[in-house]
Amino acid sequence: MVARHRTSASAAGRVRWKRLAVILVPAGAIAATLVGLTAQGAIAANVSVSGQQFLVTATQLNGTGFEQFGSEVSAGSGTQPVIVSGIGSASLSHLCQAVKAGPLTLRLTAGGSTPVSATNLIVDASSLAGSSATFHGITIGQDAGTLTATPGTAGAAGGFGEQAESITIRNLVQHTWLTTAGTFTLPGLHVSFGGSCP
């Protein structure tokens, strides 16, 4: 290489279009396939937007291995109290997530026909509402430090917590600070700008 540069007067170069196509076409194909598979829910994507509250709605949430306790997240000037919900295995119908990204509102919807599914879903919310909720095998008032429904997630000893074997919430509306999940499959993914969730 060095020798070639010496012989070249200017060593200027440019993009070769055949060469570009050689890599751009397969890369584009792989990326498109990946997007397509994710949109179908075959591949789990990792979405971890944080830094502001965002709205999450779903027409129905089904989960097994549910627990809930209070905690807090650090904010710039202090802390924000949050309700932490952990669900070992969750499915959400008509999931909608609205995030304000600067002047734009980014709206992400998924799970229209096939529900969105997530494992080890952990949501830190500042408020949570549903038109109805059904729990099975529930314990309320359990010490938050001893919760076992979602492995690896528990609150502080002495805190108030609850857990249930299974849960169903209809018309879920959450204002969320942080959402993490081991895996998230998003069938029927649609990302758009503007608008909000119903």
Place this chain on the structure above:
Amino acid sequence: MADFRHTSLRHPSWRAWRRTRPFWGGLLLAVAGIELIGIPLSGVLSHGAVKLVIYIGIGGVFGVLIGVLLIACGVAVCLNPAHRVFYGIAGVLLGILSFPASNLGGFFVGMLLAIAGGSMAFAWTLADEALDGAVPGTQGQRMLAVAALPAIMLASVLAAPGAHAATAAPQRSGGSCILLIICMPSPTPTPTTPAPGPSPGASAAPQPSAGTPGSSGAAGHPGKRRAAQRRAAAGGGLVAATATSVITAGSATLVHLAYQGAANVPAGGGGTVRMMKFTATSITLSGDVTASVTQRGPGGKGGVGGKGSAGGKGGAGGTGQVTTLTTSPTLAFSGDVVLYATRLSGCLGPLCVTLTPDNAVTVLLRLASGVTGALTLTLTKVTTDQPLVTAGALQAGALKISFG
């Protein structure tokens, strides 16, 4: 390196420096990296937003890592054009990888920039290598394409965001990995097994919960559930929260209520709490049911939750006090309900009583013990302190949890 420095000295202009290396490809790679890092940090940068940056798990790490690597690729390809093929391919792969790993590739933008930049770095060649019959192109064409390529890609994203979902097309894998690398960002091996997507129930998930695993179908296995409840009632793993909690309701309908005596229940953080223990086949609360949980003090980080949760001012050592309110028009517990409480008050018709572990027996006897054995007992103006409830099922009306 020395050669390039020498070259740029002979042609000291900025334009000459650019022309001697895959500058635009490198620039796009670096911009892609900045965008991928910037998405999660947007809350910090945007004015007025609470500066909250928390990353749990592998997602946040991957976003930052991929962004940093892309920036490094972009810079390196400019400083060391000889290795542009390596940096170009690395940039393309990182861009593709960012889609599943980092906020859908920075919501497509970062992914497309990285693929475009990496491809251009890869495709860049020295002028004297053009002799091997490559398609000739003028500088004007190149510049136009450099500007147009990412612009077209961006425009397609912004103008038709749905189009990407539409590309979903017919191919449907069985849910397994396409490439080994795509499986990597997932912290669990789930993607290697059929993705849980199509089976919404996903009920097979192993959940070492306190009760019977997987028996979510309530009515299906009453026997099993009863066994689980007995286990719970026997104190197996049942630990009471010590946060201040109160449930109030306009009325409570209790079916087959029985007082089981005072019990010492293990409490969170050690020790025990003396509580009354009741059993019932069902308890239905109605009339502005409110569960309020308050926790204060620096001791309890995180603190309180669930049906009314309050985050104490934990770790930081604050002494704030947070109350969480859970409201619902009705809460219906059924399926071998066990209720522990330190205090229970309510009115039976005109007669209002307050039960505590010390007076419960006396009061109940005075109330005519026959009443509690009756099929159904309805109390009004019910208040329960430090409730600890286990039940086979809970049906709640319009539920709302918020901070008071």
